[in-house]
Amino acid sequence: MYSLDVNFLKDRAGYQNNTSKKGQGIKLPTGDFTPVYVGLAIGLCLPTFFGGGLWLLQARTGQLDQEIAQLDQENQKLEAEIGNINKIREQTKQVQAETQGLVTVFDQIRPWSAMLQDLRDRIPATVQIETVRQLETTASAQGQSANSRAGGLEITGLARSFNDVNDFLLTLQESKFLQSATSRITSATLVDAPLPPGSNGAANSEPIKLPQVVQYTIQSSISDVPASELIRELEKKGTVGLVTRIRSIQEIGVISK
Template identity: 35%
Template sequence: MYSLDINFLNDRPDYKPDIGKPQGGQKGKPVDQTPILIGLGVAMGLNALMAGGWFVLNRQNATLSREVDALELQLGEKNVQVEALDHVYAEARQTNEEADALALVFNEIKPWSALSQEMAEIMQIAGVRITNVRQTEPTAEAGAASGEEGQAAARQTAQVTIEGNAGSFGQLNDFMLLVNQSPF
């Protein structure tokens, strides 16, 4: 029933089957690893170069970040100074406007002493005698007018009425012409 098959061919020295032998080369000869080592060196060099570049750029970014922070701090200080200067300029502009408004008021106000002096000189030149000088305020109707007439009436502050005597019509005419030419 059962039979025992023993293969004695493997034991013979002149017969060796090719089972288990590496294909493509001899067992004892070492493999040349120079290309592998060169590739490994190039890869390590490129990795070291990339790491060095990353380190340098990272330090430059940190330095630039510190500079940006310092410049932003200076910018904040300068903005505060600019706001202070703007405030000073606004105050100066307001002060100048108030001074101009006050100067306009004083330009329109004529002192009575100057008016009296001017009248005395005109009286001597024209030969008339003044008996009464009176100031009257503008009427309410002048303030109610509209358009350019209303603006002109609003600028009027008071009127001066002069009463007196003249020896002739020529003296009165000379007096009126001199009064109209007077800045007062």
């Protein structure tokens, strides 16, 4: 006997769809693969580029570090040289200040020989000089003008008249060695003229009566004009040594001509 095995499930639509889907499998994409290759290439190249850039950056950083270290060394050398230059400048300034101080003192020298010769040239024939002395600078004069600090001069003597004393004062005011504004007569009085030595005569003879004369005192301040500006006057008065020294200093440029 034969039996029929009939599967009615295969005839159903749902079963047939499932069967057809199972038979299809996995399908690979088809078409242009260029974008994929480009993406893969970029993905492989980027690490290389980054690695190369990092290496170049590190190399450049090392080079800059070396240049900075070299510049620091040069900067230290320059600072040391600048310090030495500043020390030399300070020493030079100190020497110049000391030299200028010495020159200033030297340039204020007033040789008495020149001043006395100037008085001899200016004194009238009717005036006599008894004493000439230098007045010391007082404490009160130190706070005043430079004329007072330069010191003063006092002249005492005898003159035939008051007019002769005035004439002597006028000639002194023209002197380059004195301050004309401070030259003045401090005292002038009539006194008996002193008798010459041995003029009393015999004991029984009458004393000689001479006319009265003027006893005067003139004071003036010594000029504060530098000696380098009085070279001609000093030469006229015969002060050759001082003039030679001043001209030597002028030649080396310590003081101006």
